[in-house]
Amino acid sequence: MAEHQYTDFSESTGFAYCDEAFGSHTLTDNISEKNRMKLRAIRMLISYQRDGDFEFRTPSVERIFHGEIGKTTELYLSYVRNILRLSDETIRNKEQYLYEFHTFLNGHALLLEDLNVDIVENFFASMGYSLASRHNSGSTLRIFLRYAFDNGLTNKDCSIFVLADNYKKHCKLPTTYEESEISNMIASVERSSAIGKRDYLILLLAAEYGWRTKDIVGFRFTQIDWDNNVIRFNQSKTDIPVEFPLLSTIGNAIIDYLKHGRPKTDAEEIIVAADTVKKGQPLSPPTVHSIVSKYMSKANIKNWKAKKHGAHSLRHSLATNMLKKNVSMPVISTVMGHQSTETTKIYLAVDVKKLRQCSLPMPELHSSYFSWEA
Known part of the structure; x- marks a missing residue:
């Protein structure tokens, strides 16, 4: 300067x-x-x-959007942000996929009016998306293009050129950790400090209740019924009401944090930031992910960097470890707050011991086209 x-x-x-x-x-x-x-x-x-x-x-x-496509994209992002009021995370995901699409079209000197099935498929092929990313990108583009047509920003409905895919939501096995690994992670927290008391509470909520990150950062005083030792709220993702018993470990961690760790603040959320700039403000979801990662590293959990290592992995681990203890599917589904036990069945694929119990004996084959040696 x-x-x-x-x-x-x-x-x-x-x-x-x-x-x-x-x-x-x-x-x-x-x-x-x-x-x-x-x-x-x-x-x-x-x-x-x-x-x-x-x-x-x-x-x-x-991500800077240029040209006519950029203007249309900015209008759509403003709509989902200010009218639909979607979450910041959802908007970031939409912005990412739309930016990649916008860059592809501008790089090939194309407008939205030029779209056809071949152009859209060429875009997907150029990105090398995984099945999940291809599915999410397609869904984002379809909604965006439909918005552009409905609001007179394009003369034709180009959403029809985004073909459906055969992606199955639960085609991947969830990342899980053993109970011993989770116990070591929680034990690695230095609980004498204010930040340690906060982090300990966050890990307990994720590991013992299986809460999603947004439910952890949105946890409020009004959700606790101290007289009946119950926590009640509507899940942020599904809006399904859930009820949890106030476990002694959770209750004691809350009290310890409120008395000796939580900064003075008027925030309705229980868990707040402790650093100077955001002190007393509600946590952001990425902070929870960083906290979980921090203690996985501190506990020396094997290969944690190569696996999913956010709060959601602790949620998956809770469900899987309950299944290993022969807890019934309806109970697990209730704890997870799933709308259907069909969603919970994904965890069956992780329990290898129970899958082995379902195996059938191989029948003897008498055919010239088959040999055991082969």
């Missing part, structure tokens, strides 16, 4: 410095660890000046 005679810092100044010093103001693969930390520092300064808060992590992609 001194070299350029700048007296006031701004976002454009910070980005210009990063572009000149590091080659980019977003996180790239070839940036050194030293420059990575410098980039992080500049971006934290920018975000604090702009929002009064620090961005959660340095982004690797800066």
Whole structure:
């Protein structure tokens, strides 16, 4: 700034410095660890000046929508954000898929009006999506293109060019951990500090109740019935009402955190941030993921980095470990808050011992086309 005679810092100044010093103001693969930390520092300064808060992590992609397609996309994202009021996570996912589609079309000098089945399929082929990502991208594009047509932004309904796929929601086995691994993770928490008391409560809610991240960060005082030792609320994902007994471990962890760990705040949520900038504010879902990852590392859980390692993996582990203890499917389904036991049946595939009990003996075969040696 001194070299350029700048007296006031701004976002454009910070980005210009990063572009000149590091080659980019977003996180790239070839940036050194030293420059990575410098980039992080500049971006934290920018975000604090702009929002009064620090961005959660340095982004690797800066999504800027250009041209007519970009304008249409921005209108749609504004609609889902301000009218539909979808969650930040859902909007981020939509933005990612729409940005990739927008980049593909602009790169081939195409407009939405030019779309046909071949162009859409070429887009999917160019991305190399997994089955799940292909399914999610297709769903996002279909809704977006339908919105564009319904609002007069395109002359034809291009959503018909996004073909259906054969993806099955539960085609993958859920990531699970053994009870001993989860116990070691919870035991690794240093509970003498305020942050430790908070993290301990978060891990218990995920491991002993199987709560989703949004239910953990949205946990409120009004949901606890202390007189009857019950916790009641409607799940954030399904809006299904659930009821949990207030376990002594959970109740004691809540009391300990409220007395000795929770900052003074008017927030209705029980669990709040402890750092200086966000102190007393409700946690964001990514923070919970980072907390779970932190203690998996601290507990030296084998291969945790190569597996799913957020709060949802503890939810999966609870269901699987209950199944191993012969808890019935309806009970597990109730604890998980599933709308149907069909959803819960995915955990049957993880219990190898019970699957072996279902195996049938191989009948003897008498055929010239088959030999045991082969």
